[in-house]
Amino acid sequence: MFGTSGIRGRVGSEVTAAVALSVGRAVASEGHDRVVVGRDVRESGSMFVDAVGAGLRECGADVLTVDIEATPTIARAIDHLEADAGVVVTASHNPATDNGIKLWNPSGKAFGPDQRAAIERRIREDDYELADWDGVGDRYRREGVRDHHAAALRDAVDLEREPSVVVDVGNGAGGITAAVLDELGCQVRTLNGQEDGSFPGRPSEPTEETLATLSTLVAATDAELGVAHDGDADRMLAVDGTGTFVPKDALLAIFAREAAGEDDRVAAPVDTSLAVDDALAGVGASLTRTQVGDVYVAERTTEPDVVFGGEPSGAWIWPEETRCPDGPFAACKLVELVAERGSLSELVADIEQYPIRRTSIEVEDKAEVMADVAERVRERYDDIETLDGVRVETERGWFLLRASGTQPLIRVTAEARSAADAEELFETARALVTETVAVDA
Numbered sequence: 001m002f003g004t005s006g007i008r009g010r011v012g013s014e015v016t017a018a019v020a021l022s023v024g025r026a027v028a029s030e031g032h033d034r035v036v037v038g039r040d041v042r043e044s045g046s047m048f049v050d051a052v053g054a055g056l057r058e059c060g061a062d063v064l065t066v067d068i069e070a071t072p073t074i075a076r077a078i079d080h081l082e083a084d085a086g087v088v089v090t091a092s093h094n095p096a097t098d099n100g101i102k103l104w105n106p107s108g109k110a111f112g113p114d115q116r117a118a119i120e121r122r123i124r125e126d127d128y129e130l131a132d133w134d135g136v137g138d139r140y141r142r143e144g145v146r147d148h149h150a151a152a153l154r155d156a157v158d159l160e161r162e163p164s165v166v167v168d169v170g171n172g173a174g175g176i177t178a179a180v181l182d183e184l185g186c187q188v189r190t191l192n193g194q195e196d197g198s199f200p201g202r203p204s205e206p207t208e209e210t211l212a213t214l215s216t217l218v219a220a221t222d223a224e225l226g227v228a229h230d231g232d233a234d235r236m237l238a239v240d241g242t243g244t245f246v247p248k249d250a251l252l253a254i255f256a257r258e259a260a261g262e263d264d265r266v267a268a269p270v271d272t273s274l275a276v277d278d279a280l281a282g283v284g285a286s287l288t289r290t291q292v293g294d295v296y297v298a299e300r301t302t303e304p305d306v307v308f309g310g311e312p313s314g315a316w317i318w319p320e321e322t323r324c325p326d327g328p329f330a331a332c333k334l335v336e337l338v339a340e341r342g343s344l345s346e347l348v349a350d351i352e353q354y355p356i357r358r359t360s361i362e363v364e365d366k367a368e369v370m371a372d373v374a375e376r377v378r379e380r381y382d383d384i385e386t387l388d389g390v391r392v393e394t395e396r397g398w399f400l401l402r403a404s405g406t407q408p409l410i411r412v413t414a415e416a417r418s419a420a421d422a423e424e425l426f427e428t429a430r431a432l433v434t435e436t437v438a439v440d441a
Contacts, residue, residue: 001019001120001123002116002119002120003405005092005100005102005110005293005294005295006100006101006102006103006110006111007019007023007100007101007102008091008092008094008098008099008100009098009099009100010097010098011044011097011098011099015044015048015091015098015099015100015101017047017048017050017051018051019101020047020048020049020051020052020055020089020101021051021052021054021055022055022123023052023055023087023101023103023119023123024051024052024053024054024055024056024057024058024059024061024087025055025056025058025059025122025123025128025130026055026118026119026122026123026128027055027056027061027085027087027103027119028055028056028057028058028059028060028061028128028129028137029059029122029127029128029129030115030118030119030122031084032056032061032084032085033060033061033062033084033137034061034062034064034081034082034083034084035056035061035062035063035064035083035084035085035086035087036064036065036066036074036077036078036081036083036085036086036087036142037049037052037053037056037063037064037065037066037086037087037088037089038065038066038067038068038069038073038074038077038086038087038088038089038145039067039068039069039088039089039090040068040070040071040088040089040090040091040092040172040173040197040231040232041068041171041172041173041195041196041197041231042089042090042091042096042099042197042231043197044099044197045068045089045090045099045197048089048099048101049065049089052087052089052101053065053139056087056137057136057137057138057139058128058130058131058136058137059128059129059130059131059137060129060131060135060136060137061137062137062138062139062140063137063138063139063140064077064081064083064140064142065139065140065141065142066142066145068173068195069145069146069173070149070172070173070174070176070229070232070233070234070327070328071088071090071092071102071173071232071233071234071324071325072108072149072233072234072322072324072325072326072327072328072329073145073146073148073149073173073176073233073328074086074088074104074145075088075104075108075322075324075326076108076145076148076149076152076322076324076326077142077145077148077149078104078105078106078108079106079107079108080145080148081142081145083106084106085103085104085105085106085111086103086104086105086106087101087102087103087104088101088102088104088232089101090102090231090232091204091231092204092230092231092232092234092235093204093205093206093230093231093235094204094205094231095199095203095204096197096198096199096204103115103116103119104324105323107322107323108298108322108323108324109295109298109299109302109323109324110294110295110298110324111295112295112299146176149176149328150176150179150180150183152321152329153176153180153328153329153332154180154183154184156321156329156332156333157184157332157333157335157336158336159184159185159186159335159336159339160339160340161339162184162185162186162187162339163186163187163224163225163335163338163339164186164187164188164189164221164222164223164224165181165186165187165188165189165223165224165225165226165227165335166188166189166190166191166214166217166218166221166223166225166226166227167181167188167189167190167191167193167226167227167228167229167331168190168191168192168202168206168211168213168214168226168227168228168229169190169191169192169193169229169233170192170199170201170202170204170206170228170229170230170231171192171193171194171195171196171197171198171199171200171201171202171204171231172195172199172204172229172230172231172232172233173195173231173232173233174229174230174232174233174327174328175190175193175195176233176328177227177229177233177327177328177331177332178190178193180328180332181331181332181335184332184335186335187223189217189221189223191213191214191217191226197231199231201213204230204231205230205235206228206229206230206235206236206237206314207237208245211226211228211237211239211245214226214228214239214243215239215243215244215245216243217243218239218240218241218242218243219242219243220243223241224241224338224343224344225238225239225240225241225334225335225338225344226238226239226243227331227334227335229327229328229331230314230327233327233328234294234315234324234325234326234327235313235314235315235325235327236314236316236327236328236330236331236334237251237314238251238331238334238344240343240344240345240348241343241344241345242345244345246344246348247348247353248312248313248314249272249273249275249276249312249351250275250348250351250353251312251314251334252268252272252273252276252310252311252312252316253273253275253276253278253279253280253351254279254334254337254347254348254351255308255310255316255330255333255334256268256276256279256280256285256287256308256310257279257280257282257283257285258333258337259307259308259318260280260283260285260307260308261283261284261285261307262283262284262285263284263285263305264284264285264286264305264306264307265285265286265287265288265303265305265306265307266280266285266286266287266288266306266307266308266309266310267287267288267289267290267297267300267301267306267308267309267310267317268287268288268289268290268297268309268310268311268312269289269290269291269292269293269296269297269311269312269388270289270290270291270292270385270387270388270389270391270400270402271292271312271400271402271411271413272287272289272312273312273354273356273415274352274354274397274398274415274417275351275352275353275354278352279351279352288300288303288306289385289387289391290309290387290388291387291388292311292388292402292405293311293405294309294311294313294315294317294325297309297310297311297315297317298317298319298323298324298325301317301319301323302319302323306319307319307320311325314327316329316330316333318333354397354415354416354417354422355415355416355418355419355422355423356413356414356415356422357412357413357414357415357422357423357425357426358411358412358413358414359411359412359426359430360404360407360409360410360411360412361409361410361412361430361433361434361437362408362409363408363409363410363433363437364408365408366403366404366408366409366410367403369403369410369433369436369437370389370390370401370402370403370410372436372439373390373401373410373432373433373436374386374390376432376435376436377390377392377401377432381394388402389401389402389403389411390402392429394425396416396417396418396421396424396425397414397415397416397417397421397422397425398414398415398416398425399412399413399414399415399425399426399428399429400412400413400414400429401429401432401433410433412426412429412430412433413429414426414428414429
């Protein structure tokens, strides 16, 4: 039921009011007595909020509703409102046809594997602690959580000057970014600023392709950079002052190098570029790799010497602030960097870029194929890592083979410091999968 980013799927088939009711019942039955509940801009979210709230109250939990807010705003509100947990109804960067549910701890960290497994078990076994008639929970409306988040953003940055910024809200819940940057004195233009869960301006997921209008607008104006969010604003990606999309690994390297110092560590997934390792080495820090998924990155940031965590998808975590990926906070930190250090294009140019190759191979049984691929890799290589799929380090670069979490695909990634080496590693990695598929067939 749960992926690494909660429950997500098509409304009316995979995500229903019955599912939301069951999740609410299970969360309350696990002992969470006071729960913050909010949603992103999708119209279906209102009925799912009602269903989750009904399930929570039916099992004795009090519900604190905050309506439409960015996911990091709701995650930060849990501790602020002295609650035990949070439920955000969102499909994040998924298309308008989808919705979902994600569960949060007071630290801002999403529910981990053990917590998700406990919720799944209760739903599977229909095991709920239903309250007596006089023990059902109450429902309260809570205002001011956006103000709380905005104050945290303002307090966290110190602008030496006020850059001109374009904020592409993507018709989502991330309008707080433009508001705070305006309060900080920046000249702010907004793009796709009207909340609309059908995402008419562009697809919810910010990518180089979907941010073409943002790039054009930044290039045609005096803006020094553009920032963009997905539907619930847990992600943030950027374009520089020329309108050029900032490579995701370069953005990760910029944030990581700024956050880390001597002997610090930064958490990032197994498919993170060598560029991040090199950037951290320059300040005496190092990279610690995690499974793919911001929940795993957030979990690693609980270790005392891990000062930052990031996924190239656009999820950035400063653990001293919150362990929820906070797109508005990341946007404000990036503006602060530009104000202090100079143009974003210069910051990007200071990060080494290496050739990287990626593909996906469709398979019938991804678990069986990956098991056979792993065995082939062990026979040929000594330096392998099986944290998430199979990652092989060589003197020239690395390659990664891992099963998609949601589709019948094996992901193939290879990177090296030269194009020829990257191509050779990529072809080797792809052959390991295709040869295994041929044998299994």
